[in-house]
Amino acid sequence: MRKKVVVLGSNFGGLTAALAVKHELEGDVDVTVVSAGDHFLFNPSLIWLPFGRREREDITFPVAPTFESHDVDFVHAAATGINLEAKTVSHGSGQTVGYDYLVIATGYHNKDDVVPGFKENAVTITTLEEAERAHVAWKRYLEKPGDIVIAASQSAGCFGAAYEFLFNTAYHLRKNGLHKDVRLTYVTSEPFLGHFGIGGLPHGEQLLGAFLKKEGIESRINVAIDHIDDGAMVLGDGEQLPFAFSMVVPPFLGQDFLKEVDGIADEKGYVNVRDTYQTVGHDDVYAVGVAAAVDVPWQTPTPVGIPKTGFPTEVMAHTAASNIAAQVRGEEPHESKGFGDIKAVCVMDAGNNGVIILADKMLPPRKHGVLIPGPQAHLMKLGFEKYFLWKSRNGYVNLP
Numbered sequence: 001m002r003k004k005v006v007v008l009g010s011n012f013g014g015l016t017a018a019l020a021v022k023h024e025l026e027g028d029v030d031v032t033v034v035s036a037g038d039h040f041l042f043n044p045s046l047i048w049l050p051f052g053r054r055e056r057e058d059i060t061f062p063v064a065p066t067f068e069s070h071d072v073d074f075v076h077a078a079a080t081g082i083n084l085e086a087k088t089v090s091h092g093s094g095q096t097v098g099y100d101y102l103v104i105a106t107g108y109h110n111k112d113d114v115v116p117g118f119k120e121n122a123v124t125i126t127t128l129e130e131a132e133r134a135h136v137a138w139k140r141y142l143e144k145p146g147d148i149v150i151a152a153s154q155s156a157g158c159f160g161a162a163y164e165f166l167f168n169t170a171y172h173l174r175k176n177g178l179h180k181d182v183r184l185t186y187v188t189s190e191p192f193l194g195h196f197g198i199g200g201l202p203h204g205e206q207l208l209g210a211f212l213k214k215e216g217i218e219s220r221i222n223v224a225i226d227h228i229d230d231g232a233m234v235l236g237d238g239e240q241l242p243f244a245f246s247m248v249v250p251p252f253l254g255q256d257f258l259k260e261v262d263g264i265a266d267e268k269g270y271v272n273v274r275d276t277y278q279t280v281g282h283d284d285v286y287a288v289g290v291a292a293a294v295d296v297p298w299q300t301p302t303p304v305g306i307p308k309t310g311f312p313t314e315v316m317a318h319t320a321a322s323n324i325a326a327q328v329r330g331e332e333p334h335e336s337k338g339f340g341d342i343k344a345v346c347v348m349d350a351g352n353n354g355v356i357i358l359a360d361k362m363l364p365p366r367k368h369g370v371l372i373p374g375p376q377a378h379l380m381k382l383g384f385e386k387y388f389l390w391k392s393r394n395g396y397v398n399l400p
């Protein structure tokens with residue numbers, strides 16, 4: 001009998017896993033995607049939305065036609081529960097779908113209560129809707145400019161987005177002739193500049209320091225935010241930073257319903273996985289991307305999270321797809337790639353400039369790691385956005 005694979009989520013992890021398993025088995029498997037969202041979102045471009053450089057339509061596409069053209073069923077509904085014994089997923093208003101193999105790729109949501117006042121008095125860019133709100137706030141800011149505070153809060157992991165937004169802000173202040181009058185401050189929980197939640201890379205601290213100096217940006221490093229008032233951020237050490245505009249990257253959490261599924265998730269809602277991306281206790285249930293729990297290998301004075309970026313998410317999804325294909329063929333899962341051993345490949349955009357980040361491993365100890373600054377990084381991000389959206393919309397998930 002044909003096996004049935006169910007994938008929860010349809011973004012970087014879910015879309016890749018669903019199409020990869022279909023391709024690996026040359027169509028000889030039923031695949032159903034159940035997803036709360038019906039559009040793919042290229043999150044890396046959210047940094048440009050507030051400045052009007054991108055709109056929703058530029059960085060999203062509907063996933064149903066993509067799945068349909070690859071003979072994958074698509075259900076637009078949020079999963080609400082998983083019965084590991086019965087091997088079913090419940091979704092929407094009480095329907096269920098059965099599976100032989102399940103991939104959880106339900107990503108993140110913001111930890112909105114990270115500090116008092118975050119939701120009310122600052123904006124963020126980590127979801128499409130929030131980035132659109134930030135666009136409204138930025139337009140209002142330009143009418144009545146003042147100081148700006150950009151922050152990556154305690155336990156945040158998406159530091160790349162915070163840096164990109166910071167440097168894009170500096171770029172737009174310059175474009176609007178405001179850079180001389182505005183005090184721009186970067187607040188971070190990182191123990192040093194350029195830690196990025198991955199332990200830093202050779203010369204990263206000096207390079208980021210030089211970028212900040214060039215743009216006249218002040219920094220507060222290794223600090224927590226105590227709370228955010230209307231018009232001022234108050235740090236853990238009591239310092240007050242007044243602002244007319246503030247963007248904060250909060251920590252991410254896994255989806256709440258996963259915490260209700262018999263011991264598969266940790267207290268943050270991230271699913272505990274092995275290096276095969278099978279869950280710890282269940283050979284037929286996988287988790288990939290942000291939904292998968294990753295151990296943070298260090299303790300920092302101010303807690304930091306870990307960035308589960310697009311490239312490792314794709315690697316995890318391909319690893320899971322290969323292993324499910326093996327199981328369907330009656331073989332043992334054979335692909336294994338611990339998160340820390342996946343290559344780091346990332347571009348940090350800075351408006352008209354940027355830094356290409358490459359390392360042989362996401363986490364130390366590493367043999368190689370390099371940061372390449374220059375305008376080619378900005379051009380690379382522009383090209384990558386177009387390429388990735390084209391590749392994903394067409395379902396060419398086996399392309400690099």
Ligand SMILES: Cc1cc2nc3c(=O)[nH]c(=O)nc-3n(C[C@H](O)[C@H](O)[C@H](O)COP(=O)(O)OP(=O)(O)OC[C@H]3O[C@@H](n4cnc5c(N)ncnc54)[C@H](O)[C@@H]3O)c2cc1C
Nearest residue numbers: 009010011012013036037043044079106107289290309310
């Ligand atoms: C501002 C920002 C900038 C970034 N920049 C970069 C970058 O430059 N480079 C890079 O590599 N990475 C970047 N990232 C990280 C990248 O976006 C993530 O690695 C990627 O989104 C992870 O994909 P995912 O599929 O695991 O999760 P998500 O993208 O969060 O997708 C989750 C999916 O699950 C669905 N879902 C949620 N709940 C449910 C449910 N209950 N049932 C069913 N479906 C559900 C959602 O609708 C969505 O389809 C950035 C992230 C942000 C926020």
